Amino acid sequence: MSDQHGQQQYAFETLAIHAGQEADPQTGAVVPPIYQVSTYKQDGVGGLRGGYEYSRSANPTRTALEENLAALEGGRRGLAFASGLAAEDCLLRTVLKPGDHILIPNDAYGGTFRLFSKVLQRWGVEWSVADMHNPESVRAGVRATTRVVWVETPSNPLLGIADIAVLAQIARDAGALLVVDNTFASPYLQQPLALGADVVVHSTTKYMGGHSDVVGGALVTADAGLGEELAYHQNAMGGVAGPFDSWLVLRGIKTLGVRMDRHSENATRVAEMLTRHPSVVQVLYPGLPEHAGHEVAAKQMKAFGGMVSFRVAGGEQAAVEVCNRAQLFTLGESLGGVESLIEHPGRMTHASAAGSALEVPADLVRLSVGIESVDDLLADLGQALG
Numbered sequence: 001m002s003d004q005h006g007q008q009q010y011a012f013e014t015l016a017i018h019a020g021q022e023a024d025p026q027t028g029a030v031v032p033p034i035y036q037v038s039t040y041k042q043d044g045v046g047g048l049r050g051g052y053e054y055s056r057s058a059n060p061t062r063t064a065l066e067e068n069l070a071a072l073e074g075g076r077r078g079l080a081f082a083s084g085l086a087a088e089d090c091l092l093r094t095v096l097k098p099g100d101h102i103l104i105p106n107d108a109y110g111g112t113f114r115l116f117s118k119v120l121q122r123w124g125v126e127w128s129v130a131d132m133h134n135p136e137s138v139r140a141g142v143r144a145t146t147r148v149v150w151v152e153t154p155s156n157p158l159l160g161i162a163d164i165a166v167l168a169q170i171a172r173d174a175g176a177l178l179v180v181d182n183t184f185a186s187p188y189l190q191q192p193l194a195l196g197a198d199v200v201v202h203s204t205t206k207y208m209g210g211h212s213d214v215v216g217g218a219l220v221t222a223d224a225g226l227g228e229e230l231a232y233h234q235n236a237m238g239g240v241a242g243p244f245d246s247w248l249v250l251r252g253i254k255t256l257g258v259r260m261d262r263h264s265e266n267a268t269r270v271a272e273m274l275t276r277h278p279s280v281v282q283v284l285y286p287g288l289p290e291h292a293g294h295e296v297a298a299k300q301m302k303a304f305g306g307m308v309s310f311r312v313a314g315g316e317q318a319a320v321e322v323c324n325r326a327q328l329f330t331l332g333e334s335l336g337g338v339e340s341l342i343e344h345p346g347r348m349t350h351a352s353a354a355g356s357a358l359e360v361p362a363d364l365v366r367l368s369v370g371i372e373s374v375d376d377l378l379a380d381l382g383q384a385l386g
């Protein structure tokens with residue numbers, strides 16, 4: 001990783017704790033304060049201190065987070081938003097215009113799909129679906145008007161794996177940007193910009209925040225010019241992360257590496273247990289050798305992450321019952337926090353994709369495996385599966 005100023009570079013774990021965060025010059029506070037402020041005193045008209053004039057344009061706590069995000073993804077510019085979808089909306093309205101086409105995955109996050117199909121489509125942006133795990137499908141799907149190829153890897157909720165380097169080449173050949181939603185992996189496990197992607201998207205609500213106590217989003221770009229355009233639109237559209245939310249995400253990121261290691265270890269144990277369970281038809285986890293994307297995941301990820309999905313024998317009703325019986329696994333949407341969650345994507349997170357090409361199997365259960373004792377987690381799943 002090299003820094004935008006070409007300075008001495010630290011390893012990921014060090015950057016996670018220090019990038020963008022000098023001790024406060026006035027007090028020596030080792031953690032950036034929450035600058036809960038909207039406006040800034042000017043030293044004469046236009047005499048800004050440190051470039052701050054109004055907190056939609058910039059706020060010091062948000063700046064700390066944005067510099068940290070850029071460092072962790074190895075990018076030139078990081079931007080923090082009020083939610084993952086606010087980040088996606090800003091990106092798409094910055095780079096697309098009516099008549100442009102976007103190629104989307106057949107297993108995108110439900111809210112992302114809703115943004116394409118229910119919002120942007122009304123503004124004349126065309127979209128079509130490709131199987132991002134199959135490069136031929138992507139090559140066949142790009143058009144002369146394609147401006148963006150969008151990929152999630154691992155994907156939500158089916159844990160599909162796409163080869164980022166291969167897709168980056170296809171997008172480049174087509175004159176399109178490759179956008180990678182890196183929410184499931186986090187930059188600790190996967191660095192899309194280094195593999196050729198143009199923009200990384202995050203729901204920082206998930207692993208980056210890591211404690212289920214904040215909603216946020218981020219964009220990181222490799223290209224400084226695109227970063228500048230995005231920053232302009234971030235201010236023009238206004239969906240920025242507030243100071244306290246920025247502070248919570250910064251705080252969460254400090255432990256990202258140790259959390260992801262434990263999430264990955266626990267998820268591996270859970271996936272192995274599920275593959276042996278008679279009530280489970282199929283386990284979707286890229287760490288399993290039989291997973292279709294295992295080799296690509298092993299090549300581009302440091303470990304396989306904390307998300308595991310599985311299909312339950314007995315269909316939809318049986319899957320819903322497993323979710324209802326779980327106790328330590330909390331029944332709820334979202335993911336990426338220290339506590340384990342369980343949900344039924346078909347009726348919960350992905351209900352908005354029903355009837356579309358992105359509909360998920362009705363017998364699917366999704367786990368966000370937390371960092372509790374793995375023995376307690378295995379015992380709870382055992383009783384939930386009956």
Ligand SMILES: *Cc1c(COP(=O)(O)O)cnc(C)c1O
Nearest residue numbers: 083084085109156183203205216
């Ligand atoms: C949650 C999520 C989003 C949307 O982020 P919000 O913070 O909920 O707006 C986008 N992509 C993925 C993969 C997600 O899990």
